[in-house]
Each structure stands twice: as C-alpha cells, then as structure tokens.
Amino acid sequence: MHPDVEKVLLSTAELKNKVTELGQILSRDYAGKNLLAVGILKGAMVFMADLIRNISVDVQIDFMAVSSYGASSKSTGVVRIMKDLEQNIEGRHVLIVEDIVDTGLTLNYLLEILKAREPASVRVCTLLDKPSRREVDVSVNYNGFSIPDEFVVGYGLDYNEKYRNLPEIYVLKKEVYQK
Numbered sequence: 001m002h003p004d005v006e007k008v009l010l011s012t013a014e015l016k017n018k019v020t021e022l023g024q025i026l027s028r029d030y031a032g033k034n035l036l037a038v039g040i041l042k043g044a045m046v047f048m049a050d051l052i053r054n055i056s057v058d059v060q061i062d063f064m065a066v067s068s069y070g071a072s073s074k075s076t077g078v079v080r081i082m083k084d085l086e087q088n089i090e091g092r093h094v095l096i097v098e099d100i101v102d103t104g105l106t107l108n109y110l111l112e113i114l115k116a117r118e119p120a121s122v123r124v125c126t127l128l129d130k131p132s133r134r135e136v137d138v139s140v141n142y143n144g145f146s147i148p149d150e151f152v153v154g155y156g157l158d159y160n161e162k163y164r165n166l167p168e169i170y171v172l173k174k175e176v177y178q179k
C-alpha cells in the first residue's frame with residue numbers, strides 16, 4: 001500500500017463487481033436509446049473506462065472538464081468550464097459520469113448548463129457519493145457506493161493531482177492534507 005494512505009476503502013474486487021452491476025443496469029435502462037456518456041475529467045476517467053466496457057448497448061463518449069477544487073481538498077464554490085463537449089446534445093440521452101459527488105456544487109452546475117442545451121434526458125452516474133457533505137440538493141440516478149466523510153484517493157481520484165494511478169480506493173492519511 002502507498003505510505004500516504006491509511007486503509008483500503010474499496011478493493012479492486014468490490015470496484016469490479018459494482019462497475020459490472022452498474023453497466024448491466026445502464027444497458028437495461030438505455031436499451032433502444034442513443035446514449036452519450038459524458039465523463040467529467042479528470043477524476044472520472046478510470047471509472048468511465050471500466051464502465052463503458054460493461055455497457056452492452058450503443059454508447060458514444062465525450063468529456064468535460066470543470067475546475068472547482070484547485071489544489072485544495074475544500075470546495076471554493078467556484079466552478080469554471082475548462083473543456084466543453086465536442087457536440088450538440090440537443091435531443092440526446094446524456095449520462096454524466098462522475099467519480100464522486102461531495103458538496104454537489106460541481107454536479108449542480110453541470111446539470112444546469114447541460115439541461116439548458118435541451119437534451120432528451122440527463123442522468124447522473126457516480127461511483128461514489130458522500131451524502132453527509134452535500135451543500136446543494138442534486139439528484140443522482142445511479143450510485144456505486146455511499147461513503148463516509150473521509151478524503152479518498154485512487155482509481156482516478158486525486159489529492160493535489162497525486163494518487164490517481166492507485167488501483168483501489170483508499171482513505172488518505174489526515175497528516176497528508178492537514179498541515
């Protein structure tokens with residue numbers, strides 16, 4: 001285990017099983033529909049890569065990047081589009097793919113701007129949810145795991161751009177971010 005992590009929260013086996021299950025549910029729910037999965041960079045890229053390989057219906061992918069946290073584990077509430085979609089989503093069935101919903105600020109903003117573009121539907125699939133930290137009420141349609149209020153890294157999730165490459169999801173040691 002990496003020396004900066006305290007413990008494994010979700011193992012590779014648990015992640016794999018959940019991603020398989022989510023893929024099956026999405027394949028059923030989007031049967032006969034033209035699905036566009038929108039991964040939110042950078043955290044969601046590992047989850048997105050695994051998730052789409054478990055979706056058996058036709059799915060196109062695109063990505064957005066928004067900045068909300070910067071180099072801190074606390075939200076500033078400031079969300080800015082750094083990279084937008086490459087296509088018009090009017091009439092499309094859009095699925096936002098996130099690694100984690102924490103305060104909900106990022107997702108709330110994304111939902112607002114994507115809904116304004118008049119897609120046929122917009123839903124949200126997140127691997128992790130930290131409901132105790134919510135600051136705005138956002139609806140999550142598909143959730144992998146509800147987790148306690150601890151800072152987690154790995155499987156795409158970072159602290160200061162580190163640890164995204166770790167294969168499982170871990171609780172980061174407090175001394176790493178409380179200085």
Ligand SMILES: O=P(O)(O)OC[C@H]1O[C@H](OP(=O)(O)OP(=O)(O)O)[C@H](O)[C@@H]1O
Binds near residue numbers: 044075158
């Ligand atoms: O619910 P919130 O409090 O808004 O937090 C969740 C968001 O924060 C993280 O992204 P971050 O801004 O760290 O970018 P990253 O994906 O590049 O790490 C995470 O990937 C979500 O997008």
Ligand code: HPA
Binds near residue numbers: 158159
């Ligand atoms: O626990 C977390 N880990 C990584 N990124 C995050 N963004 C919001 N919460 C988290």
Ligand SMILES: [Mg+2]
Binds near residue numbers: 043069157158159
């Ligand atoms: Mg981050």
